[in-house]
Amino acid sequence: MNCWSTGTKLEAHRSRWRHSKTANYLKDKYRGQQKSFQQILEEQIDETEFLESHFREAIKEMENKDLNISRIPPKTKTGRNRKGVDYQDVIIFNK
Numbered sequence: 001m002n003c004w005s006t007g008t009k010l011e012a013h014r015s016r017w018r019h020s021k022t023a024n025y026l027k028d029k030y031r032g033q034q035k036s037f038q039q040i041l042e043e044q045i046d047e048t049e050f051l052e053s054h055f056r057e058a059i060k061e062m063e064n065k066d067l068n069i070s071r072i073p074p075k076t077k078t079g080r081n082r083k084g085v086d087y088q089d090v091i092i093f094n095k
Contacts, residue, residue, distance in 0.1 A: 022054045023058040037088070038087040071086070071089045
């Protein structure tokens with residue numbers, strides 16, 4: 001096994017661990033609540049070790065399992081359903 005392969009596997013493991021840690025934090029903090037993505041960032045970005053990208057990725061991974069996202073607007077300019085998470089979107093955490 002070469003160094004590049006080992007480094008890639010290690011980074012993938014760290015990424016999964018970080019997503020899991022961020023997701024668990026969000027579930028504990030916001031259980032049963034509704035917040036815009038902007039509100040979550042404003043409340044947490046300076047209070048935690050997580051970056052905006054960590055929150056965004058964790059929320060996308062948690063969608064339809066631990067939370068739902070009300071996207072505003074729900075469609076792109078070309079009429080397709082939006083899939084990303086933007087500041088105005090409302091995150092609805094399960095109880």
